[in-house]
Amino acid sequence: MTSELAVTLQKGRGRSKPKEWQKGVVAEIIVETPETNTLRISLPDPSEFLPGQYYNIRIPMEGRPRPIQRAYSIGSSPKPNFSLIDVGIREMPGGLVSPVLVRGVAPGDELEVRGPYGNFTWTEEMGGPVLLIGAGSGVVPLMSMIRYQAAVGTNHPMHLLYSSKSHEYVIYRDDLTSLEAEHDWLLVSHTYTRDPHDSRARYHRRIDKEMVAEVARESGAKLAYICGPPDMVEDAERTLVDLGLEPEAVRTEKYD
Numbered sequence: 001m002t003s004e005l006a007v008t009l010q011k012g013r014g015r016s017k018p019k020e021w022q023k024g025v026v027a028e029i030i031v032e033t034p035e036t037n038t039l040r041i042s043l044p045d046p047s048e049f050l051p052g053q054y055y056n057i058r059i060p061m062e063g064r065p066r067p068i069q070r071a072y073s074i075g076s077s078p079k080p081n082f083s084l085i086d087v088g089i090r091e092m093p094g095g096l097v098s099p100v101l102v103r104g105v106a107p108g109d110e111l112e113v114r115g116p117y118g119n120f121t122w123t124e125e126m127g128g129p130v131l132l133i134g135a136g137s138g139v140v141p142l143m144s145m146i147r148y149q150a151a152v153g154t155n156h157p158m159h160l161l162y163s164s165k166s167h168e169y170v171i172y173r174d175d176l177t178s179l180e181a182e183h184d185w186l187l188v189s190h191t192y193t194r195d196p197h198d199s200r201a202r203y204h205r206r207i208d209k210e211m212v213a214e215v216a217r218e219s220g221a222k223l224a225y226i227c228g229p230p231d232m233v234e235d236a237e238r239t240l241v242d243l244g245l246e247p248e249a250v251r252t253e254k255y256d
């Protein structure tokens with residue numbers, strides 16, 4: 001099936017003008033975990049985006065001549081509404097921008113944003129089965145792909161392997177549980193790295209070669225998306241290519 005959205009974006013790509021900074025308004029804040037908030041941002045000049053893309057956010061900082069910018073993936077689906085975007089931000093202790101976005105922003109505040117950007121994208125015409133591998137906030141763009149498929153109503157098998165510290169730190173916990181209950185095409189395998197006993201997780205260690213190989217074989221994946229810390233992403237990518245996936249079929253996004 002051809003995605004109208006993908007075609008529209010493809011047509012626009014060659015002649016797209018440089019993106020401008022715009023002032024989004026924080027419409028809502030959703031507390032996801034003790035360290036991660038979703039900021040729901042209303043855009044005055046929205047662009048259609050593809051599931052998996054990101055926006056840059058910049059904030060002024062005392063003592064700095066220019067605002068400081070960071071990239072944040074979109075966790076919401078572009079359908080039915082791409083003028084509201086959800087970004088999921090995990091506070092990095094000692095970081096410049098993420099602590100301000102998690103602790104220092106309130107509904108009604110304006111934030112300067114620019115986007116969308118990125119090629120780490122999935123749409124239904126790319127097919128499946130799809131293996132999604134995420135650690136921590138690396139689940140954010142993968143969630144956009146899952147929510148998108150739920151919104152457009154296709155049913156390519158998706159298996160999400162998702163690493164969190166413990167149940168309390170699972171971003172989108174309730175949403176993932178209900179999406180998995182509603183859709184036969186979705187399977188979620190959690191791994192908890194700091195809770196060796198919780199039976200809600202299938203694994204209780206960091207994502208490793210054996211785990212990736214096991215879920216890849218089970219899911220019969222033809223396509224894979226891996227997002228999170230660079231070491232995890234590179235190791236998982238190598239494992240999947242060693243298992244026989246085409247390198248072009250393994251897409252990665254590293255949160256440096």
Ligand SMILES: Cc1cc2nc3c(=O)[nH]c(=O)nc-3n(C[C@H](O)[C@H](O)[C@H](O)COP(=O)(O)OP(=O)(O)OC[C@H]3O[C@@H](n4cnc5c(N)ncnc54)[C@H](O)[C@@H]3O)c2cc1C
Nearest residue numbers: 070071072073088089090092093094095096097098137140
């Ligand atoms: C395409 C893309 C998409 C992304 N999407 C998301 C997302 O959806 N959600 C999300 O939470 N993040 C995402 N990120 C990561 C995000 O862009 C930021 O890198 C992250 O929020 C940290 O930014 P910061 O300004 O808070 O920390 P920084 O100031 O960049 O610092 C990062 C870490 O390094 C440490 N550090 C800084 N300076 C030093 C130093 N001199 N010596 C030792 N340690 C130091 C800090 O203590 C901190 O722990 C994404 C990144 C990319 C590239």
